[in-house]
Amino acid sequence: MKRTIAFDADDTLWHNESIFHKTTLTFKDLVSHYVSPKVLEGKLYEVERRNLALFGYGIKGFMLSMIETIIELSEGKVNAIEIQQIIDLGKYMLTHPIHVLAGVEETILALKDDYKLIVITKGDLLDQESKIARSGLADYFEQIEIVSEKDEKTYAEILKRSKIDINNFLMIGNSLKSDILPICNLGGKAVHIPYHLTWELDKVEKPHHFNEQHYVTLESVTLLPQFLQENTF
Amino acid sequence: MKRTIAFDADDTLWHNESIFHKTTLTFKDLVSHYVSPKVLEGKLYEVERRNLALFGYGIKGFMLSMIETIIELSEGKVNAIEIQQIIDLGKYMLTHPIHVLAGVEETILALKDDYKLIVITKGDLLDQESKIARSGLADYFEQIEIVSEKDEKTYAEILKRSKIDINNFLMIGNSLKSDILPICNLGGKAVHIPYHLTWELDKVEKPHHFNEQHYVTLESVTLLPQFLQENTF
Numbered sequence: 196m197k198r199t200i201a202f203d204a205d206d207t208l209w210h211n212e213s214i215f216h217k218t219t220l221t222f223k224d225l226v227s228h229y230v231s232p233k234v235l236e237g238k239l240y241e242v243e244r245r246n247l248a249l250f251g252y253g254i255k256g257f258m259l260s261m262i263e264t265i266i267e268l269s270e271g272k273v274n275a276i277e278i279q280q281i282i283d284l285g286k287y288m289l290t291h292p293i294h295v296l297a298g299v300e301e302t303i304l305a306l307k308d309d310y311k312l313i314v315i316t317k318g319d320l321l322d323q324e325s326k327i328a329r330s331g332l333a334d335y336f337e338q339i340e341i342v343s344e345k346d347e348k349t350y351a352e353i354l355k356r357s358k359i360d361i362n363n364f365l366m367i368g369n370s371l372k373s374d375i376l377p378i379c380n381l382g383g384k385a386v387h388i389p390y391h392l393t394w395e396l397d398k399v400e401k402p403h404h405f406n407e408q409h410y411v412t413l414e415s416v417t418l419l420p421q422f423l424q425e426n427t428f
Numbered sequence: 429m430k431r432t433i434a435f436d437a438d439d440t441l442w443h444n445e446s447i448f449h450k451t452t453l454t455f456k457d458l459v460s461h462y463v464s465p466k467v468l469e470g471k472l473y474e475v476e477r478r479n480l481a482l483f484g485y486g487i488k489g490f491m492l493s494m495i496e497t498i499i500e501l502s503e504g505k506v507n508a509i510e511i512q513q514i515i516d517l518g519k520y521m522l523t524h525p526i527h528v529l530a531g532v533e534e535t536i537l538a539l540k541d542d543y544k545l546i547v548i549t550k551g552d553l554l555d556q557e558s559k560i561a562r563s564g565l566a567d568y569f570e571q572i573e574i575v576s577e578k579d580e581k582t583y584a585e586i587l588k589r590s591k592i593d594i595n596n597f598l599m600i601g602n603s604l605k606s607d608i609l610p611i612c613n614l615g616g617k618a619v620h621i622p623y624h625l626t627w628e629l630d631k632v633e634k635p636h637h638f639n640e641q642h643y644v645t646l647e648s649v650t651l652l653p654q655f656l657q658e659n660t661f
Contacts, residue, residue: 249522251554255488259515262495271508275499278511282492289482320553321484321576343554 197311198428199359202336203345203368204316204323206390207416209330210294215257216392218284222261225280229269239264240395247396251343253319258285289322293329298417303335305420313338315353315366317345317373345373347380354381365428367419372399379409384428386419387412430544431661432592435569436578436601437549437556439623440649442563443527448490449625451517455494458513462502472497473628480629484576486552491518522555526562531650536568538653546571548586548599550578550606578606580613587614598661600652605632612642617661619652620645 205211219239223232230238242260250256261281265273306312314336316323323341327333338357342349354361361383368374369390376399378385387410413422438444452472456465463471475493483489494514498506539545547569549556556574560566571590575582587594594616601607602623609632611618620643646655 249519250488251552255483255492259488259491259518262511263515266508266512269508271512273508275502275504275506275511278495278508279499279504282496285492286482319484320574324576341553343557 196363197309198363198365199311199313199357200306200365200367201313201315203366203370203374204314204327205318206369206392207296207367207374207388208299208314208332209296209326212390212392212394214288214291215394218257218288221284222265222281225277225284226265226269226273229265229273235264235268238268242267244396251319252317253322254285254288255319255322257288258282261285289325293326295330295332296416298415300332302416302419303332306423307335311338312336313340313357315340315342315345315350317342345370345377347377350377350381350383363428367416369393370397372397375410383409385410386422388414388416388419429596430542431596431598432544432546432590433539433598433600434546434548436599436603436607437547437560438551439602439625440529440600440607440621441532441547441565442529442559445623445625445627447521447524448627451490451521454517455498455514458510458517459498459502459506462498462506468497468501471501475500477629484552485550486555487518487521488552488555490521491515494518522558526559528563528565529649531648533565535649535652536565539656540568544571545569546573546590548573548575548578548583550575578603578610580610583610583616584614596661600649602626603630605630608643616642618643619655621647621649621652 202208219236223235226235239260242264243257246256246260246263250259258281261284262278265277265281303312312335314327318341320341327339333339340353342353350366354364361381364383366374366378366383366385367388368385369388370393371387375385375387389412411422413419435441452469456468459468472493475497476490479489479493479496483492491514494517495511498510498514536545545568547560551574553574560572566572573586575586587597594614597616599607599611599616599618600621601618602621603626604620608618608620622645644655646652
């Protein structure tokens with residue numbers, strides 16, 4: 196029985212937060228005659244946080260939150276043309292080219308014969324499917340799980356349904372909150388590979404009950420094959 | 429090995445299109461000073477169709493399409509307060525109570541010991557999960573599949589992954605296009621239970637290659653247990 200390595204997708208396999216970051220800059224610019232960039236940014240996070248339980252993760256919810264944010268901050272003065280421009284920003288995000296992170300494909304090629312490789316990602320169903328297809332990486336993965344939330348319950352359910360023993364499972368991802376913590380709390384092991392940007396709502400304080408022995412941080416995904424030769428999980 | 433019965437969810441297990449219908453009426457009313465209800469309806473379908481490949485199915489895409497429709501039809505005159513009202517209509521849809529269709533729960537209770545019951549539904553991931561949870565029906569189903577499109581490829585993939593022989597599989601749903609046709613084209617059997625409303629983009633001409641022997645139409649889900657006693661699949 197092969198051991199399983201699960202990869203997060205956004206900001207682990209390909210650039211993603213950088214697209215949100217770039218769009219937020221354009222958004223700030225677009226409405227700078229109503230509000231300062233700093234106030235806009237704070238309010239946008241607040242609105243996204245407020246809408247998260249209803250909208251879930253993903254670009255469509257982000258578009259709606261941008262619109263709500265500027266309606267509120269402009270006190271209803273933002274006009275329809277500007278709102279269409281915000282929608283167009285989101286549409287552009289949905290078709291944005293997928294830039295696979297440096298070293299990802301070589302690493303996958305080095306691992307694919309020895310491990311069962313899967314993807315576990317959260318977000319909008321169609322958008323995540325489309326990104327996986329456009330990344331050119333889909334064929335390397337035996338299983339692709341798109342979920343609405345990456346918490347202990349979700350991971351436990353995937354492992355159970357897929358008949359994967361957590362002792363033969365390793366999670367790889369950039370988000371301590373979504374990729375690392377829940378797996379460690381389930382007694383599993385994880386490799387944290389930070390991305391240079393972290394979405395505000397994905398930031399997490401390292402909690403006291405977090406057992407550091409269960410995860411390591413690597414600077415780059417290219418270090419993974421050697422790490423796995425020197426350490427078994 | 430139990431045979432598998434798969435239920436579509438929206439308009440098969442619970443009312444859904446009626447909520448879109450009601451929202452569309454309110455939307456027409458809200459913007460009637462810009463455009464006639466008839467013109468609005470035609471344009472809304474056109475915008476939804478145009479956006480479908482980008483947004484996929486679901487309420488968030490519907491919200492964005494409503495906004496785009498009225499920006500276009502009002503020639504940019506629709507104001508921010510009205511756009512917020514449109515967003516609020518969509519938010520209300522996302523929290524709308526789930527009304528399980530008459531006879532559904534009794535039918536499921538009558539079938540659950542003899543068949544493996546699953547759900548196959550398309551739409552926004554979080555919204556579909558939330559509706560299944562709120563319906564109170566989740567525990568009756570051994571498997572819940574939320575997909576971005578219900579076509580032959582998707583069904584074939586689910587059957588393969590779940591190790592379900594199509595000869596031991598029956599699909600139940602209200603949509604000829606999404607629930608019945610693809611299964612019949614794969615050589616499987618289906619039961620069509622029409623809902624009193626069909627979404628414009630889910631309407632389909634019955635194609636010439638469609639083999640009628642592979643599906644039957646029942647007026648109500650309550651007729652299913654007796655039908656299954658008289659007919660095996």
